Amino acid sequence: MNIIELSGISKTFGxxxxxxDLSLEVPKGSxxxxxxxxxxxxxxxxxxxxxxMYPDRGTLLVNGQDHNFERLENVGYLPEDxxxxxxxxxxxxxxxxxxxxxxxxxPRQINYWLERLELKAYKxxxxxxxxxxxxxxxxxxxxxxxQPELIILDEPFSGLDPxxxxxxxxxxxxxxxxxxxxxxxxxxxxMAERMCDYIFMIYKGKKVLDGTLDHIQNEYGNDTLRIQSDxxxxxxxxxxxxxxxxxxxxxxEIRLEEGADPQLILAELLKITRISKFExxxxxxxxxxxxxxxxxxxxxxxx
Amino acid sequence: xxxxxxxxxxxxxxxxxxxxxxxxxxxxPIMMGGGFAAMIIMENNKDxxxxxxxxxxxxxxxTAPLQKALETRNSVDIFHSxxxxxxxxxxxxxxxxxxxxxxxxxxxxxxDRVESQELHAFIEIGPDILHxxxxxxxxxxxxxxxxxxxxxxxxxFQNVVNNNLREIRAAELNLDEAQAQDLLWWIxxxxxxxxxxxxxxxxxxxxxxxxxxxxFLVPYVLLIIMFMLVMMSAIPQLSSVMEEKNEKIAEVLxxxxxxxxxxxxxxxxxxxxxxxxxxxxxxxxxxxLNYMGMESLIPMEVLPWFFIYTILFIxxxxxxxxxxxxxxxxxxxxxxxTFPGILPAIIPMFLIAPIIADPTGPLATTIALIPPFTPxxxxxxxxxxxxxxxxxxxxxxxxxxxxxTFTVWIGARIFRTAILIQGQKPTFATLYKYAxxx
Numbered sequence: 001m002n003i004i005e006l007s008g009i010s011k012t013f014g015x016x017x018x019x020x021d022l023s024l025e026v027p028k029g030s031x032x033x034x035x036x037x038x039x040x041x042x043x044x045x046x047x048x049x050x051x052x053m054y055p056d057r058g059t060l061l062v063n064g065q066d067h068n069f070e071r072l073e074n075v076g077y078l079p080e081d082x083x084x085x086x087x088x089x090x091x092x093x094x095x096x097x098x099x100x101x102x103x104x105x106x107p108r109q110i111n112y113w114l115e116r117l118e119l120k121a122y123k124x125x126x127x128x129x130x131x132x133x134x135x136x137x138x139x140x141x142x143x144x145x146x147q148p149e150l151i152i153l154d155e156p157f158s159g160l161d162p163x164x165x166x167x168x169x170x171x172x173x174x175x176x177x178x179x180x181x182x183x184x185x186x187x188x189x190x191m192a193e194r195m196c197d198y199i200f201m202i203y204k205g206k207k208v209l210d211g212t213l214d215h216i217q218n219e220y221g222n223d224t225l226r227i228q229s230d231x232x233x234x235x236x237x238x239x240x241x242x243x244x245x246x247x248x249x250x251x252x253e254i255r256l257e258e259g260a261d262p263q264l265i266l267a268e269l270l271k272i273t274r275i276s277k278f279e280x281x282x283x284x285x286x287x288x289x290x291x292x293x294x295x296x297x298x299x300x301x302x303x
Numbered sequence: 304x305x306x307x308x309x310x311x312x313x314x315x316x317x318x319x320x321x322x323x324x325x326x327x328x329x330x331x332p333i334m335m336g337g338g339f340a341a342m343i344i345m346e347n348n349k350d351x352x353x354x355x356x357x358x359x360x361x362x363x364x365x366t367a368p369l370q371k372a373l374e375t376r377n378s379v380d381i382f383h384s385x386x387x388x389x390x391x392x393x394x395x396x397x398x399x400x401x402x403x404x405x406x407x408x409x410x411x412x413x414x415d416r417v418e419s420q421e422l423h424a425f426i427e428i429g430p431d432i433l434h435x436x437x438x439x440x441x442x443x444x445x446x447x448x449x450x451x452x453x454x455x456x457x458x459x460f461q462n463v464v465n466n467n468l469r470e471i472r473a474a475e476l477n478l479d480e481a482q483a484q485d486l487l488w489w490i491x492x493x494x495x496x497x498x499x500x501x502x503x504x505x506x507x508x509x510x511x512x513x514x515x516x517x518x519f520l521v522p523y524v525l526l527i528i529m530f531m532l533v534m535m536s537a538i539p540q541l542s543s544v545m546e547e548k549n550e551k552i553a554e555v556l557x558x559x560x561x562x563x564x565x566x567x568x569x570x571x572x573x574x575x576x577x578x579x580x581x582x583x584x585x586x587x588x589x590x591x592l593n594y595m596g597m598e599s600l601i602p603m604e605v606l607p608w609f610f611i612y613t614i615l616f617i618x619x620x621x622x623x624x625x626x627x628x629x630x631x632x633x634x635x636x637x638x639x640x641t642f643p644g645i646l647p648a649i650i651p652m653f654l655i656a657p658i659i660a661d662p663t664g665p666l667a668t669t670i671a672l673i674p675p676f677t678p679x680x681x682x683x684x685x686x687x688x689x690x691x692x693x694x695x696x697x698x699x700x701x702x703x704x705x706x707x708t709f710t711v712w713i714g715a716r717i718f719r720t721a722i723l724i725q726g727q728k729p730t731f732a733t734l735y736k737y738a739x740x741x
Contacts, residue, residue, distance in 0.1 A: 079551065082551060082555070083551030086550075100309050100556070139555070
């Protein structure tokens with residue numbers, strides 16, 4: 001069953017078409033990753049799901065219902081721009097957000113999450129005394145405190161160090177296990193690859209990718225080579241059948257031209273250098289993202 | 304309603320817990336009372352330094368009477384009747400012969416003496432002051448000082464001169480003293496309230512004397528309290544909403560509450576703060592007036608109207624301010640929008656005098672029925688000593704309820720659209736667009 005169903009949604013701001021005829025289905029209990037370059041329409045889509053903005057066209061159902069101008073119940077929302085009342089004490093602030101979201105068993109929940117995210121010692125301190133990363137964690141607690149069934153996180157990992165990002169990732173997966181559906185937007189492709197059941201990419205307001213990672217990668221086929229050799233990128237100079245090279249120094253990621261034979265490339269390379277790794281693989285999400293949103297592609301789309 | 308209540312509680316607590324609230328709670332009555340206290344202190348601390356004058360009496364009639372009046376004043380009137388303490392200034396007068404040839408030079412020399420503060424003033428009494436009718440008569444009483452318009456001492460000379468002139472005129476008519484007094488008897492008009500019937504006992508109540516306190520002070524104080532409550536609760540909505548918009552708190556909350564609930568929670572918080580303040584001030588005022596034996600000044604029948612109108616007024620101005628706050632991006636925007644937002648509260652302040660002077664006149668009645676001005680003007684009129692036809696506050700209230708519903712509706716529409724839009728200047732055109740086109 002789908003918790004969210006968007007069909008033919010469009011939204012314009014003045015003359016800018018922010019979201020263009022977007023349809024999307026989010027299955028209950030899944031983790032859905034929203035990716036796309038800055039200004040592509042991710043936040044507008046999320047705001048429309050949250051009923052903070054209303055689409056100009058199309059229908060938007062949450063749990064099979066059109067909520068019109070009412071607020072969604074049982075939803076946790078972490079916007080891209082974080083905002084907390086700076087003068088409030090942390091405990092009071094969580095109590096306020098918990099009550100506003102009609103949460104139950106709040107005192108126990110507040111203590112549990114403060115402990116879990118290592119903020120217990122700050123419970124009676126004012127929000128303004130916290131660092132940026134701590135505020136981010138606090139806002140995350142405020143988002144999930146009332147145990148929502150749908151959690152929408154706009155860039156949840158931005159500004160977090162790897163330890164805290166990992167901690168938050170574990171919590172998100174845990175919440176999914178308990179039955180919550182999670183939608184999050186991110187620029188961290190590796191995180192999206194590892195965590196998401198489904199990935200949706202929006203570009204210039206239009207849906208360009210939607211499906212499981214496997215499904216998306218299969219669309220592109222095994223057109224990628226990962227090579228480690230003694231000569232490094234120099235070994236690939238003038239080589240035929242290569243569309244582009246992404247040089248990581250120790251490793252080169254190659255996109256093959258259509259119809260190019262990887263075996264021929266391997267044979268050519270073996271003539272001039274020693275190969276320590278040669279992998280024929282599907283493109284990474286990062287690579288797919290760049291292929292879609294690269295400047296050449298932008299020009300192609302604009303034409 | 305639950306969400307509005309939760310937002311209300313946060314707003315209310317955040318406001319009343321601040322130092323500025325507690326300070327304003329104490330400071331405002333002190334400032335208001337301070338004006339009256341200063342007046343009383345000034346009354347009690349009169350300047351008792353002797354004042355020097357020169358009188359040039361062209362008529363030759365007033366020298367002796369003035370000397371007599373000065374003697375009484377300087378030996379009796381300026382001393383407290385019980386304690387004997389000097390409570391007013393003595394007037395020391397030098398009578399100078401008029402210099403007919405060099406009248407201007409004489410005036411200039413005396414003016415110099417006033418300027419050097421040797422003299423307080425000099426007075427010229429015209430030659431024909433006794434019988435001022437007829438052509439080319441010179442009948443005048445001139446008081447030359449540095450601030451003669453504000454100088455109340457000139458009335459002392461005016462009274463002495465006129466009283467003596469009347470006595471001389473009466474004597475010329477061969478009237479005796481009793482007849483003269485009878486002729487000159489002057490009656491002051493007494494302002495009275497209306498005769499009423501006590502609703503409980505059914506007895507007819509005597510009309511009471513009205514006084515300045517009742518006709519001016521009571522409406523004035525109620526107006527000031529209402530104005531202050533609006534300033535305290537509705538006006539800060541603008542900067543508060545702007546801050547929540549700029550610090551992105553608004554978007555976090557808008558995931559949970561509708562813009563209308565958000566705006567109402569804030570405005571209700573403001574009303575709560577105002578009612579707390581009003582309750583404290585009104586209770587303190589009632590106790591103080593009771594203690595001073597001036598309970599008749601408390602307009603008990605107006606107080607319920609005062610509270611109803613104040614609540615609606617804050618709702619009206621507060622929702623407008625919250626909506627304007629949602630359109631602001633920085634303090635500059637906020638400053639330019641504050642003034643138009645508080646106009647409904649400010650305009651009646653300029654009209655206090657004509658409204659209090661004639662509370663049932665066409666100006667006061669018309670303004671009282673224009674919804675943005677109704678709350679202040681109607682309460683001011685009701686608190687004055689005249690009786691306002693009962694239909695007026697009722698019709699006014701209906702108008703205010705309709706108008707407030709309209710401003711809350713428009714405010715919510717502007718708020719809903721503007722709260723997430725960054726960088727758009729709040730012009731009249733954008734406000735219109737937000738309000739009517741979304």
